[in-house]
Amino acid sequence: MSSRARVARRIAAGAAYGGSGIGLLGVAGVGLLLAEVQLAKRNVGVGEMVVPPHADGRYGRTLAAEGPGAERPPIRFTMMGDSLAAGQGVRRARQTPAALLASGLAAVAERPVELRNIALPGARSDDLDRQVSLVVSDPDGVPDVCCVMIGANDVTHHMPPMRSVQLLNAAVRRLRTAGTEVVVGTCPDLGTVEPVYQPLRWLARRVSRQLAAAQTIGVVEQGGRTVSLSDLLGPEFEANPREMFGPDKYHPSVEGYATAAMAVLPTLCAALGVWPEDVTADEGVLPVAKAAVEAAASGGTEVAAMPSHGGRRSPLALLRRRGSAPNPAPQTPEGLRVSGPGQSSPSGV
Template identity: 70%
Template sequence: MTGRSVTGRGGGAVSRARVARRIAAGAAYGGGGIGLLGVATVGVVLAEVQLAKRSVAGVAAPVPPRGEGLYGLAFGRRDPLLLGILGDSTAAGQGVRRAGQTPGALLASGLAAVVERPVEVRNVALPGARSDDLDRQVRLLLADASRRPDICVLMIGANDVTHRMPPTESVRHLAAAVRRLRTAGAEVVVGTCPDLGTIEPVYQPLRWLARRVSRQLAAAQTIVVVEQGGRTVSLGDLLGPEFAANPREMFGADSYHPSAEGYATAAMAMLPTVCAALGVWPESDRPEAARDEGVLPVAQAAAEAAQEAGTEVTAARAPWALLKRRRRRRLPVWDGEAVGEGSSGAADGGVHLPQD
């Protein structure tokens, strides 16, 4: 097994890794610390984020379409893969109006194109959910023993931060959810806590504090997910340069949730990891030094991933983890729309939505 040197990154990465490990250890032993930031500082950050949310509250946010059904019907209807979607409003697709624009639909469309097989989406995500709701969501998803998911995608964490859930409690709930899904035979990919410093109504200097709190939680999430046999993709500022350069395009009308284009960008970053978890991505898991990939201690890999959105972390031989920066590919399209946007019963490779 080959590792890579991290000495050039200075003490900051080591410090971030220690904080993430401390939060993860606290989850295992029932601790409740909040990391490097003091209670008063965190309180100010959260108050500012709540004000930001209220400032856009007047913008009506439509109830997200569930996007459940079969995708990739061009490959037939038999023996579909079952994709479970769990988490909060980001997982649910809050802010878009069409089923084909939700993360579940986008990921299912891309996965179907890779495996040349239909994919069924089961969406139990709930806008506003915190990590303590994952127990309910997992129970709901696993209730039918005849329809156990092949792979599950979770996006969770933002509401934990804004509602002051201790990070140790947050990651404890996440670890339990991943463990139950893995025990049920599902592969698990977690999109870690997004960067709350990207919310436009949050101003400096609190913007960087919000970013710091979010990334601490994201790193701790990565540690517990990898230790339970899952994989993570850092959502960070929802894929950095694109969102920074085009915030009006990447965020929805409420300036808080992603737009359809924003969700598509996030799905493009997560799709390679979803496929790799199932062993179907046409790219080796071997680290590429030219892409600054490598095998690192889990906490170090988690801290580095939290600093760069779109980075994957997966388990290697304990206590090591593989850090990957997978190449993104465009999602499948049909008539200018993501596959899965078709009407019920479409035979064009799109989505078949069950009738009410």
């Protein structure tokens, strides 16, 4: 097992057994990281921060009415997490990642999709318990699938990685016990944020990828699937930061959110059994920790558990590099009135 895989496994194991601690950088490293974060914040253009648009509602009604799923009930889809899940920085509901995923899921499944987004800008993993409680207490029942995007604020607010993973594991376990499929977009690579300079860039990349790998191990062991957001899915963000990042140079732009959403969509559909199997997909079967490390370094990579045999959980995981889905025509849910820019929102991802 590589040193990175051992680190990820150590964090995940500590989370499973109630461990905590300051993390793997040590006190000096964390102190440097925090000092550099403050310098980076001064260089991030805050732009005009607005409340993410409300995108809840039903998607794909017209498309689904013509398909074989027209008579079936809508797929219930819930988005959870931080401002990456909420769509911080975009101005129209149809531009949020949740709306893009709902539109794409409706197109693939040929069924309407009922979207509920409870993501909170600035949220850390310790907010997931509240969000899951909203999901499982819904009088209409639990959703068919949840997508969770979380972790960046855990890094920037120096939450111990074992604690972060422990909280995510608990959330996934509650959702899976309730009967909901779970797809987690793991911690993005904060080393790609444009105003972040060395040595913070190297530290941010290392810490965020360590957390992403540990998140992957925990989620897969709880029965969920992960998609690596890594450097937000490819060299586009580093090569074209002005196009892929929004005005604040921290949150993605409309194009950036679309890139991330379309990388998650195939796994979201596969979790519900509606994604056609792609025989050309690059697959591999690896120990869970090694698969997690490889995924953390390669955006858009899915990790899922191997089928169990005789009730015993397999120590192996399926690593799959699916091609990004085509971007569906953006939709606005029926009955939604899109308002103008909102009030200032909390800082953070």
